[in-house]
Amino acid sequence: MASVDSIHRKLRGLLAVLRDPAVTEHEKAAAQALKARLEKKLRQAGMPEGDWTDIAFRAGRTVEALKKSTAPPPSLQGSSRLAFRLGKALGQGLRKWRSG
Numbered sequence: 001m002a003s004v005d006s007i008h009r010k011l012r013g014l015l016a017v018l019r020d021p022a023v024t025e026h027e028k029a030a031a032q033a034l035k036a037r038l039e040k041k042l043r044q045a046g047m048p049e050g051d052w053t054d055i056a057f058r059a060g061r062t063v064e065a066l067k068k069s070t071a072p073p074p075s076l077q078g079s080s081r082l083a084f085r086l087g088k089a090l091g092q093g094l095r096k097w098r099s100g
Helices: 004-019 025-044 050-067 079-099
Strands: none
Touching: 004 025, 050 079
8 A cells, every 4th residue: 555645746736737728628627536435535544634633643753753862871870861962853854844
């Protein structure tokens, strides 16, 4: 099964197709059918509907991923652990911002 992020990416592409004024009626109908199937997959995966809970869900998932990816080595103690984790998180965010 496709990941949730790939389904969201496909939905954004479909919305761009549906908003394009040069799209024919047959293309719009096909895009609507595909959009309905993708939204059904998201509902089955237990994803939020797109309101504020969606933002909170994604923020929580991002925080969990950051905690895992920025785990400091066991040799660091005290505020050094916090500084290490903060530096890793900022570095990852900067790399992502530069690439996007």
